Amino acid sequence: MLELIRVAVGLQDFCEARDWRFCFIGGLALQRWGEPRETIDVDVTLLTGFGGEEPFIAPLLDRYAGRIDDAAGFARTNRVLLLRSTSGVGIDVALGGLPFEELVVARATPFTFPGDVPLLTCSAEDLIVLKAFAARGRDWVDVEGIIVRQAGALDWAYIDEHLSPLAALKEAPEILTELAKRRAEFER
Helix, strand or coil: CHHHHHHHHHHHHHHHHCCCCEEEEHHHHHHHHCCCCCCCEEEEEEECCCCCCHHHHHHHHHHCEECCCCHHHHHHHHCEEEEECCCCCEEEEEEECCHHHHHHHHHCEEEEECCCEEEEECCHHHHHHHHHHHCCHHHHHHHHHHHHHCCCCCCHHHHHHHHHHHHHHCCCCHHHHHHHHHHHHHCC
């Protein structure tokens, strides 16, 4: 975990030096808001907008190695730049452009990790929306942990307001049903 935090600090410094808008999501944010679990990569949302990704992709690929062949092409198509630090830690850079992604970054706040290291992480509510939208098995386990750890402190109206249109966009209304089920079961 310490190496992961070290890599995150380096990435944060890199982004801040360029005045880029970003925040950490995924496993690092989960350490703050949910049930901590081992995570092997650094996940970050970087606001690039749509059509303006190149000024972000090129400098990141100058600093970090791509994890796949033609990482830049993959990023342009899939909106995720897959990088690797010099120490081998994976870095997933989500190229943000949706209004919700802008909101996630705007609402992010610093959290002090071990070693007195502040990292800018998304809110608990935004992490629930991101995890529920991904809707993988481990994401639902993470959502449960956030609900338990943040019981009574979550803004459910905000979560519903922002998850509903994303679930509709994905044509997956079952996401909302699944989240309601988890909330009923784990919120005490």
